[in-house]
Amino acid sequence: MLKPGTRRSADPWVGYKIHLSESCDDPEASRRPHLITHVVTTDATVNDAMVVEEVHDRLTSKNLLPSEHLLDAGYTSAELLLTAPTLRGVSVVGPVRSNNTRKAVRGDGFGKSAFTIDWQAQQAICPTGAKSRYWTTGVDDNGRDAIRIRFATATCAPCPVRDHCTRSTQYGRQLTVCPQEQDAVRERVRAEQSTDEWKDRYAARAGVEGTIHQAIAAAGARRTRYVGLAKTHLAHIFTAAAINLIRLDAWWNDTPLARTRTTRLATLDLAA
């Protein structure tokens, strides 16, 4: 891919992203190899979460939609976790992003969990018992439904614990939350994803990292040979087809799957 800038720099990205879907059933139990089932190519700037609907549509049309879909954090959204099981019959398993508030990052301050949301009254109640004044529904930077809650400047200005709550010296504390049902499912998954049971269930997703490595090592997918989305996508389809042929050849010739490499540091840690 061509990337003159980084996603966080002021330079625009020029290039494309490949989004791969693959089967990850236990090969012994299913008696099937892991094969790439779908390829999406987008401009590099497209948010990963924006392609999931298309992936589900295309897998459905190919009769390959799985009952359980393991996704990495970039593709997972509260909306998807909520709607995929009911609309698609797909159980989405993926981590929701960690809480990046000052409370979560530095361990001090009032994170979102310190506030009580009164959904009926459309108000938030802060740790000191003050109530928010503004409740605005809209969309976030990724176009998803979001609610912005703000406390009045006059409420927060004299607050004795203001330094623990907001860095703004001009405005009251602001919170952004998902709609109620999405907020509930996000909090549920956030709690589940630290459990061993959830980690075991999600572990199979790591295999796609090997697929990406294979696409780069075997087909040079790191750098597109073509200019233009259509040509690059065609190249990505050929890459996926080549990987599937390599895997079928290995499967038919009983070549075992490569084992996950253990770093020297991890080896030392295991030996200790």
Ligand code: SF4
């Ligand atoms: S700064 Fe405002 S929102 Fe935060 S605790 Fe004080 S009164 Fe409540």
